[in-house]
Amino acid sequence: MTRFTVVDLFAGAGGLSEGFRQAGFTVIAGSDNDPDAMATYARNFPEARAITGDIRDPGVKEQILDAARKATVLVGGPPCQAFSQVRNKTRVIDDPRNSLYREFVDVLRQVRPPVFLVENVTGMDQMGVREQIAADLSLNGEYTVLPQVVDAADFGVPQTRKRLLFIGVRAGSGMTPPRLIGTGATESVALVRFTGTRRPRYQLVVQEHIRSIRAGEGLTDPNCPFIVSAADAIGDLVGLPVGNRVDELPYDRLDAPASAYQRAMREGAGDVLHNVQVPRMNPDTRLRLKGIPAGGNHRDLKDELLERYITGQKWGQDNGTGRLSRQHFYAYRRLHPGIWAWTLNTKADSVYHYSALRALSVREFARLQSFPDRFVLTSDPRKGMIEGRHDGGPAHSRYRQVGNAVPPLLARAVGQMLFAELSAHLKQPKKRKEAVPA
Numbered sequence: 001m002t003r004f005t006v007v008d009l010f011a012g013a014g015g016l017s018e019g020f021r022q023a024g025f026t027v028i029a030g031s032d033n034d035p036d037a038m039a040t041y042a043r044n045f046p047e048a049r050a051i052t053g054d055i056r057d058p059g060v061k062e063q064i065l066d067a068a069r070k071a072t073v074l075v076g077g078p079p080c081q082a083f084s085q086v087r088n089k090t091r092v093i094d095d096p097r098n099s100l101y102r103e104f105v106d107v108l109r110q111v112r113p114p115v116f117l118v119e120n121v122t123g124m125d126q127m128g129v130r131e132q133i134a135a136d137l138s139l140n141g142e143y144t145v146l147p148q149v150v151d152a153a154d155f156g157v158p159q160t161r162k163r164l165l166f167i168g169v170r171a172g173s174g175m176t177p178p179r180l181i182g183t184g185a186t187e188s189v190a191l192v193r194f195t196g197t198r199r200p201r202y203q204l205v206v207q208e209h210i211r212s213i214r215a216g217e218g219l220t221d222p223n224c225p226f227i228v229s230a231a232d233a234i235g236d237l238v239g240l241p242v243g244n245r246v247d248e249l250p251y252d253r254l255d256a257p258a259s260a261y262q263r264a265m266r267e268g269a270g271d272v273l274h275n276v277q278v279p280r281m282n283p284d285t286r287l288r289l290k291g292i293p294a295g296g297n298h299r300d301l302k303d304e305l306l307e308r309y310i311t312g313q314k315w316g317q318d319n320g321t322g323r324l325s326r327q328h329f330y331a332y333r334r335l336h337p338g339i340w341a342w343t344l345n346t347k348a349d350s351v352y353h354y355s356a357l358r359a360l361s362v363r364e365f366a367r368l369q370s371f372p373d374r375f376v377l378t379s380d381p382r383k384g385m386i387e388g389r390h391d392g393g394p395a396h397s398r399y400r401q402v403g404n405a406v407p408p409l410l411a412r413a414v415g416q417m418l419f420a421e422l423s424a425h426l427k428q429p430k431k432r433k434e435a436v437p438a
Contacts, residue, residue: 009076019411029067036379146177154182158233178417188212202295222259231337269373275362295336346403370409
């Protein structure tokens with residue numbers, strides 16, 4: 001146990017908690033209303049208190065407050081559904097659709113930890129509410145708040161995933177909210193589609209300056225831990241069997257790790273890899289994948305492959321046109337082995353393997369999110385639609401948990417900087433220090 005502690009609100013599976021744990025913090029509690037996500041949280045953070053339920057419930061709120069009063073850092077990603085306040089001049093915190101965000105601010109107000117972190121999607125920033133959020137979180141000047149947008153791929157995550165972060169420190173404490181600076185790889189390298197040949201191809205293009213050249217070199221170096229491609233992340237799992245109902249496999253039945261990232265992900269996982277089931281695939285999807293090169297998508301499909309039912313087997317919803325609809329376009333995308341993945345969503349068919357004709361397992365999703373192999377995704381064993389559960393069953397829940405998570409390596413980068421700031425704070429003369437909970 002370390003001196004610095006974390007409580008994670010709206011924790012989901014625990015991406016923020018995992019990153020802060022890797023940075024040296026002790027995780028003391030996490031909360032979420034999704035019982036499946038909290039089953040995963042409880043399994044992977046046995047040292048912490050897993051609080052399941054709606055934060056707006058008084059009993060749940062009191063449990064959260066009890067834990068948060070002991071926290072050095074309060075972290076969380078409160079859902080913020082309403083962006084219309086820019087147009088109707090309603091403040092973010094006053095909009096009734098943002099009640100969960102308001103609850104985070106209320107917990108912050110009641111416990112006043114030395115440091116906090118709020119993460120959210122960049123859509124909030126695009127709607128011009130950054131200043132409103134920062135003002136809410138400052139609690140009338142009690143905190144110095146630094147908003148910033150970061151991309152997970154710039155911090156060793158094999159996936160581009162932009163997030164808006166608000167880091168706050170107690171004003172007058174002598175601490176400064178750290179600004180994260182990554183590799184800059186996402187602005188240096190792009191995957192470009194080239195046509196004019198018999199079949200479109202996708203190739204990496206590197207900007208012509210020193211930082212970009214280094215980023216390009218990092219992507220081709222399997223031992224570079226800071227810039228990681230999809231192949232560096234999941235190349236050792238290419239042989240996972242399709243339709244396998246057993247959700248674990250001994251490592252000795254898989255390829256040996258071939259990159260620094262794969263070796264790092266395997267550390268502490270034991271002899272068995274979990275979450276390896278690969279969904280079955282219908283014949284139409286298989287035919288379409290054959291027509292899409294690595295890095296490609298529906299634009300690469302020949303006209304006959306855009307028919308709704310190619311082999312005659314009926315599946316999914318028919319839109320009556322006899323053709324694929326726009327909603328299907330996002331379901332036919334293949335990774336490129338030489339660059340990081342695009343932002344994953346919560347569905348298994350949001351991405352397909354770059355070489356094997358198959359979808360990805362939950363474990364491969366987790367690898368692309370930078371969850372270590374020892375982190376096992378699970379679900380609440382109770383059957384049916386229990387309170388807080390989302391539709392789709394256990395398998396979908398695990399994809400959903402990973403797809404919604406904050407990448408742990410991004411969280412670790414934040415945690416490491418905050419750990420250093422807090423450690424320096426403790427070394428200041430006593431007259432300048434604030435109390436930091438042990």
